[in-house]
Amino acid sequence: MGTGKRGLLAAALTVVCAVAVLAAPGTALAAPAPPPGTGSGPAPSPAPLRDKDLEQVRAKLDKLYHDAAVATDAYNAAEEKAKKQSAEIASLNKEITAGEHKLAQLKDEAGATAREQYRTGGMPPTAQFLLSDDPGRVLDGAGLVLQSQQAANHLISERSATQKQLQDYASDAAAQGKKLDADRKAKASAKKKIQQQIDAARKLESSLEETQRQRLAQLEQKAALQAQAAWLDTGILQKIHGKASAAGEKAVAFAADQLGKPYVWGAAGPDSFDCSGLTSKAWAAAGRPIPRTSQEQWRRLKHIDVKDMRPGDLVIYFDDASHVALYIGDGAVIQAPRPGRTVTVAGAGSMPILGVVRPDA
Template structure:
């Protein structure tokens, strides 16, 4: 990563976070430190002494927003399933229409064969031979009759297969409708939980005085800074020097272009995003689609060691894989944090890391 790009990242972090959360004291990065006049260092920034009550509020808010994130993942998963099931039902309906048309055509052919047989009088072959004035002509005709009988048997077998196919299509469609209804209910339940948790968090925040809100925001920054510092002090970035692939660069470029856009649960852009909406859309834009939810991204994508990660990789957070961010290098991530926040740059270690996954195969 060039000096200019690293300067851009460091400056963006300064503007967004108001303190340096990407580097602990003594940790060297290629990007130059912003000027003291533009950004005071964390140590120089006076902070009111946090009260136990306010810290309890912060933890409570974290819990509410975490539960909302889990419910958002469930909502997104149900939404993806309903889209897939709706498409499958449409495909089955088309098969049923085509199959019915084919069956109607087969029935017409069978009816024509039956009418032809009726016109011959339905006499046994022996009787028709005795009554015929031209045995040779009769035998020629008998050969054609045998061929017609074989064709009729084939026609009946084809009608039977088509009827069986139609029956199976109808059964499959019924199953998909049942699944669709189940997932619609799951989506509605998740939506209710999301709105309940977010409303509770907003109500809790609304009770705070302006000064307490400022102190709460400072507590959030301090907690993120402390976590990031501990992560960096572990030496985790010592051997991290992976280079982004072309696809990874494209994904990072897409995510970077979304900075400042609001978090909205269930959103996939272009005006707003939730955490996995941002990462899935970034990789779709890069030409490597990934699962929609953070939990499925964790389950389905290739896991890599933290020390092997490179820009474009996705970092999955919390034991339940309820949050995801994109690594952009130099210990930084881009992510959509939570309701009330915007797409931003933060420290990769500012939240508990579950692991790292790689969307591209190169």
């Protein structure tokens, strides 16, 4: 990790650890002063939104972005399935090509056998042996007949097996094709929903004046600080003493190097990330590939008690496991928050924690 990144990370950790003071009861954030009027007389201006109104706006934005995150997880899951199915179809197509080549060879062998029988008058080897005038060739002839029968049986059996195998491959490819088509449709549907939620959120934000957007940002920060302070007030940080594993240190270092990069839904680097794109790439960089989506990370990785977590563990948020961040120690996480934000350091308790998972358990 570079010196600049390390300094930024240290500064962010200091802020996170000081939130209990910043968000203590009675602490209020001053509303920004209204812009002065212009011209000779008082300029008419819309009635300012009260904090109560802005809180309603913030709640609506939170829901829109949460729904976009859920749809992003669905999109990423469909994308992963589509990639896997495409690879399986490609593999099956190779098997089908190889099977067709083998079947062609068997047909050639059968044709050669038919031509040999025609050359000898169409008389099968058994008849040739029985009509032989040379008793001394009986044993040799018997062996040839047996070999001929075995070869014919093997040829027939191998051709039937190859044809059956080709039918199975074709059936599997057709089934995978249907699944691929279904997941492409699911991905397209999720993409549409993501864009709808993001567009609605941006429209709502753009309807605010600049001073209102600034105040809204203050209220968002205040809510996050208060949530972190409440989490710290439980004394949980005094119980967390886990040290990062070697792989966990690599994952944290990777995540720290991404600070400041933009959130883009469906992205997993190198220039932008969504929440699970960041955590999955961080652990891939540590040599431990993990599931791509936050919901699959929650479902498939080992669950750890919050008091036992260590740097590198993943903190899963909300009841539907729609958000994930990488724990870095001292009550902080690195996360890719939402559209319009960048990869940043935040308090681990600034959002409702569902649980913690460990990729290298």
